[in-house]
Amino acid sequence: MEPFIxxxxxNFIKEKGEHLISAYANVQDQGVLKAVKMLAVEKAEAVFxxxxxxxxxxxxxxxxxxxxxKELEAYLDKIKANVFSFPSITDKTLKKLFPKNKKVKxxxxxxxxxxxxxxxxxxxGSSSKLLIVPIGERLIGLQGGFQPAEKKGVCAICRKFGKVxxxxxxxxxxxxxxxxxxxxxxxxxxxxxxxxxxxxxxLMEFVELMRTx
Numbered sequence: 001m002e003p004f005i006x007x008x009x010x011n012f013i014k015e016k017g018e019h020l021i022s023a024y025a026n027v028q029d030q031g032v033l034k035a036v037k038m039l040a041v042e043k044a045e046a047v048f049x050x051x052x053x054x055x056x057x058x059x060x061x062x063x064x065x066x067x068x069x070k071e072l073e074a075y076l077d078k079i080k081a082n083v084f085s086f087p088s089i090t091d092k093t094l095k096k097l098f099p100k101n102k103k104v105k106x107x108x109x110x111x112x113x114x115x116x117x118x119x120x121x122x123x124x125g126s127s128s129k130l131l132i133v134p135i136g137e138r139l140i141g142l143q144g145g146f147q148p149a150e151k152k153g154v155c156a157i158c159r160k161f162g163k164v165x166x167x168x169x170x171x172x173x174x175x176x177x178x179x180x181x182x183x184x185x186x187x188x189x190x191x192x193x194x195x196x197x198x199x200x201x202x203l204m205e206f207v208e209l210m211r212t213x
Contacts, residue, residue, distance in 0.1 A: 001056070001059075003084045006200070010076075011198045012044065017040075020040055020066045021066065083115045086119060097141030098141050116194045117200060118134075119132040120193075129143070131143075142169065144169035146166070156202060156206050157186050157203050157206050158193045158194075166183050169183070171210075171211075
């Protein structure tokens with residue numbers, strides 16, 4: 001089976017599995033459990049924009065059989081084989097994404113996950129952060145300042161509460177040579193952020209905010 005699940009969809013399905021485990025641990029009424037299972041599968045199927053085929057559909061529907069942690073972990077291992085890998089980034093691609101940064105380098109492979117909604121890393125020796133975001137068939141590169149916040153907050157990308165920092169970028173203004181600074185708080189740990197994203201909508205909003213001229 002070819003990959004058909006995005007990272008955010010995988011995370012969403014994982015959360016539905018967590019809900020099922022919680023229900024089996026706390027609910028005795030079989031009618032309620034049946035309804036919870038049906039709703040979990042219904043919501044999991046709804047995150048896919050296209051209708052699932054005869055192989056994909058049954059795989060997602062296996063979610064309803066989960067009753068405990070061991071079963072959930074086995075199921076997640078099974079569906080993770082069908083999650084899209086992050087696009088391969090070559091040095092040539094990297095230079096095209098960040099043409100003004102002559103010293104740009106990718107993080108080491110040991111620091112990179114295979115399944116991501118976006119790739120981000122902090123540039124050594126500076127207070128800047130770089131992001132690569134796949135949008136359709138394109139890759140978008142964002143570079144901006146990054147200042148860790150003293151207090152925890154809500155990430156603009158995953159919408160979860162945790163350690164965040166202010167990402168800022170300069171946007172060309174209306175007048176010649178003028179710039180406007182825009183910013184928002186995002187997770188300090190981008191890999192943790194990727195594990196929490198359950199929709200690409202907020203990520204797309206963030207990219208649009210940082211790129212709009």
